[in-house]
Amino acid sequence: MGIRVTQRMMYGDMVSRMQKSLSDYMVSNEQGATQKRINRPSDDPAGTYRVLTCRNKISDIEQLKTNTDTALGWLQLADNVLATQVPNAIIGLKSLAEQASTGTYTADQRRLMADEARAYFGQLLNLANTEFEGRQLFAGHRYDSSAFVEGLAVTTWDMDWATKNEEGLISVSGTSAESIIVQFTEAGVVKENTEFRWTNDGGKTWKEEKVGPPNQAGNLELNCDGVIVTLSKIDGDKQTVNWTTDAYDESLGASAKNGTTLYIRPGAYYQGDDKDPPPDITTMSGPIDLKAEAFGDYASNVLVRFDEEADLRTAGKEFYWSYSTDGGSNWTTVQGTTTGNPDHIIKLPIPGGYIDIDADGVGDKTISDGTQFMVHPSRADLDYEILEDTHIAVNSVGKDVFGGIYLDEYGQRQDTLKGDDNLLEVVGAFIGYLEGNNQEGCQRTLAALTQAEKQILAEAARIGGLENRVSLAQDVISFQKLDQQERLSYVEDIDLTELLTKLTRQQLTYQTVLQSSSMIMNLSLANYI
Numbered sequence: 001m002g003i004r005v006t007q008r009m010m011y012g013d014m015v016s017r018m019q020k021s022l023s024d025y026m027v028s029n030e031q032g033a034t035q036k037r038i039n040r041p042s043d044d045p046a047g048t049y050r051v052l053t054c055r056n057k058i059s060d061i062e063q064l065k066t067n068t069d070t071a072l073g074w075l076q077l078a079d080n081v082l083a084t085q086v087p088n089a090i091i092g093l094k095s096l097a098e099q100a101s102t103g104t105y106t107a108d109q110r111r112l113m114a115d116e117a118r119a120y121f122g123q124l125l126n127l128a129n130t131e132f133e134g135r136q137l138f139a140g141h142r143y144d145s146s147a148f149v150e151g152l153a154v155t156t157w158d159m160d161w162a163t164k165n166e167e168g169l170i171s172v173s174g175t176s177a178e179s180i181i182v183q184f185t186e187a188g189v190v191k192e193n194t195e196f197r198w199t200n201d202g203g204k205t206w207k208e209e210k211v212g213p214p215n216q217a218g219n220l221e222l223n224c225d226g227v228i229v230t231l232s233k234i235d236g237d238k239q240t241v242n243w244t245t246d247a248y249d250e251s252l253g254a255s256a257k258n259g260t261t262l263y264i265r266p267g268a269y270y271q272g273d274d275k276d277p278p279p280d281i282t283t284m285s286g287p288i289d290l291k292a293e294a295f296g297d298y299a300s301n302v303l304v305r306f307d308e309e310a311d312l313r314t315a316g317k318e319f320y321w322s323y324s325t326d327g328g329s330n331w332t333t334v335q336g337t338t339t340g341n342p343d344h345i346i347k348l349p350i351p352g353g354y355i356d357i358d359a360d361g362v363g364d365k366t367i368s369d370g371t372q373f374m375v376h377p378s379r380a381d382l383d384y385e386i387l388e389d390t391h392i393a394v395n396s397v398g399k400d401v402f403g404g405i406y407l408d409e410y411g412q413r414q415d416t417l418k419g420d421d422n423l424l425e426v427v428g429a430f431i432g433y434l435e436g437n438n439q440e441g442c443q444r445t446l447a448a449l450t451q452a453e454k455q456i457l458a459e460a461a462r463i464g465g466l467e468n469r470v471s472l473a474q475d476v477i478s479f480q481k482l483d484q485q486e487r488l489s490y491v492e493d494i495d496l497t498e499l500l501t502k503l504t505r506q507q508l509t510y511q512t513v514l515q516s517s518s519m520i521m522n523l524s525l526a527n528y529i
Contacts, residue, residue: 002486014517021510025503032503037494047491054488061481064387068474070133071384074322074394075467077132079452082401082460085127086423089120090453093427095234096120097449100434100442107202112128114179114434121266121427125150128268128402138398140273140380147398148424152176152227153267153405155360158246166411169241170262174227176200179435180264182222182229183248187259190220190231190243196503198224202435225263265432267459268404268424273380274397276414286371289361298377304355305350310367312359317342350375386473392466401453401459420451 139147248259381393403422433441
């Protein structure tokens, strides 16, 4: 059976074909203008997914490139400080120490050398406080404030007093433009009214003084015209400290074994973070006298919470407690049991270590439900991600590089670089020796500076290794970016040769449709009647 073709049907069909040809032609025209095969998700849904994936990857790579550029800037500056500028200052100090070690120089000449040594000390402090983009290189995670500040510190060759000094039992307050030398003129236990003398002009003039009465904390104080030397009477183990002196013998001069002599001279105090155990722990609620201490190595903060009351006086009592490693979003509940030990301490294992909770100072020895603790891991490292899941720390802990003096939150001196590895303490003591005309001390300084320089160069070598690692990461990142860009181009970009051929074909097709449609529409039965 035949189908009757009307004018309306012909017109609709021709318009539809013209629109289809024109639409294809315009799509190709748009691809030519944008040079992109995919201009909207509907052009190629699967290809669009690959395009978005490549773009996200390139964005991540760009961030890694920014990270490596910043990290390399940090490391190159630190390398310059530690491998060039600090060793140059040490060379100058060695030259001074070598001169001052000979017997041909007088006390006045050594005091002149002390001015130059103080300039080198200030230079080292400035280098230790070097900033990159407004952040301290050598302050650990506290990079928004100076790593070191200048103050006064003590050097003594009395071995008993030197040990106490390392334990933080001697502290100095006040300011002085010159080193102060304190000498005890009688042997025995230091107490109120014990006699001593001091000088701030290298021994030209001396002032006689007596130890004052104990202060409010029970500590003894030596007052040198506003510079206060405090001798603690209680150590970190809450034991009484006895300060015993040897008498100064004037005939021996400034000898290493000449009584109990204190050199109060410049010192550098570290203000930044450290990596020293134990981790910090904060009690956020619970009895006032409750104490806690954390042990272990933690990747992130850990919250600990008592879900039930725990009576530490009685052994074998069960209670529930929980911990969280994601800031409290999720908790893991654990059943604990009291031990009833005499010290009223309970040990709770957590990811990375454990905490000891001491309720000995709590009246009823009970930890109430809801009591919480926060364990903080080391905050010393400033990490940058240089490759996917690969991080490096670009900063340093200044006290582990330059030494100096490090006081904890209780004002007690903590371990920093020991002995001759401690550059800032070696230089500070050297200034005291120069201003005190101590030739033997200057001789010791010469050897100590050589040892301290090794510590600096060892850190410089570590920094250099990190530089190489970051440089290699930059090469890898450049290759990864190029690879992703090629992948993106393969999926998204148009083939110009193919497009030109396609455009020519589509143009011819459209023209053919227009011409054939015009010819057909001109045909009519009326022309043959």
